[in-house]
Amino acid sequence: RKEVEQDPGPFNVPEGATVAFNCTYSNSASQSFFWYRQDCRKEPKLLMSVYSSGNEDGRFTAQLNRASQYISLLIRDSKLSDSATYLCVVQGGSEKLVFGKGTKLTVNP
Amino acid sequence: DAGVTQSPTHLIKTRGQHVTLRCSPISGHKSVSWYQQVLGQGPQFIFQYYEKEERGRGNFPDRFSARQFPNYSSELNVNALLLGDSALYLCASSTTGGLGYGYTFGSGTRLTVV
Numbered sequence: 001r002k003e004v005e006q007d008p009g010p011f012n013v014p015e016g017a018t019v020a021f022n023c024t025y026s027n028s029a030s031q032s033f034f035w036y037r038q039d040c041r042k043e044p045k046l047l048m049s050v051y052s053s054g055n056e057d058g059r060f061t062a063q064l065n066r067a068s069q070y071i072s073l074l075i076r077d078s079k080l081s082d083s084a085t086y087l088c089v090v091q092g093g094s095e096k097l098v099f100g101k102g103t104k105l106t107v108n109p
Numbered sequence: 110d111a112g113v114t115q116s117p118t119h120l121i122k123t124r125g126q127h128v129t130l131r132c133s134p135i136s137g138h139k140s141v142s143w144y145q146q147v148l149g150q151g152p153q154f155i156f157q158y159y160e161k162e163e164r165g166r167g168n169f170p171d172r173f174s175a176r177q178f179p180n181y182s183s184e185l186n187v188n189a190l191l192l193g194d195s196a197l198y199l200c201a202s203s204t205t206g207g208l209g210y211g212y213t214f215g216s217g218t219r220l221t222v223v
Contacts, residue, residue: 004151034211043199044152046211087151096142096165097201097212099151 001026006088006100014108017078021103023071023088030098032091033064035073037084038102044087047073078107111136113202113215121221122190130185130218134202140164141183142212143175144199152199158183159205187220195222 006023013019021035033050048055050062050071061074071088088100114133122128134141140159144152154167158177172188181202187194197219201212 043214043216045214049211096154096157096167097144097152098154099144101149101151 002100003027003098004088004090004100006086007103008101009103009105011103011105012108013078013105015078015080017107018074018076019078019105020075021073021086021088021105023073023100025069025071025088025090025098027090027092027098028069030069030090030092033071034089034091034097035060035062035071036087036089036099038087039084044099047086075105078105080107080109083107113200113213115198115200115215115218117218118216119219119221121223123223124190124192126190128187128190128220130187130198130200130220131182132185132200132202132215133182134200135213138202138204138213139181140203140205141177141181142201142203143183143185144201144214145169146197146199146217147193147195155185190222192222195220 004025035047036044037047038044050064054063059076063072083106085102085104087102090098116131142157143155146152156175157165161177175185177183197217199217200215203212
């Protein structure tokens with residue numbers, strides 16, 4: 001089983017749609033969780049950290065369920081500029097970042 | 110302020126050759142990590158260095174080695190290149206490399222092995 005698994009995608013949605021990404025992780029000792037965004041042929045960029053209490057940043061909401069080892073990212077009112085690959089990332093005691101394969105999102109006009 | 114800088118941006122090498130990739134972290138950042146991203150996959154951890162000491166190593170063969178210099182810059186070396194080493198090599202820096210800290214990535218070195 002892979003350490004971090006994401007929805008395979010790709011997702012194609014119209015502008016203004018709400019889209020949700022799901023991710024599960026296998027290491028129950030994982031301690032920190034993130035969503036990164038990666039544009040085509042660019043480096044990953046930190047989108048937001050994920051906390052058990054849930055956190056929101058504008059149109060983006062991230063949730064963590066430690067019991068289910070599940071992480072989610074919700075994007076509301078999607079924009080053309082949200083088109084990218086979204087990477088679920090988990091960090092454990094070794095401090096290395098463990099990335100999922102990524103889910104590609106395309107927002108269409 | 111300059112972000113994480115990597116050089117070169119692109120590189121083409123022949124099987125069996127050696128390659129050295131370079132990374133300068135954000136000023137004030139003491140931790141540097143290296144990741145390999147092959148097409149269609151998420152980045153895979155190779156090494157982490159903090160204060161010139163190796164803090165972690167991923168599941169990569171001994172052909173891969175790295176070091177960190179007193180100015181916190183870092184080199185990744187790969188010997189006896191294989192076709193499968195073709196990938197985007199990413200360097201990431203953080204203040205301490207500890208838990209809970211997001212990392213800032215450089216734009217990467219795209220290595221093609223022919």
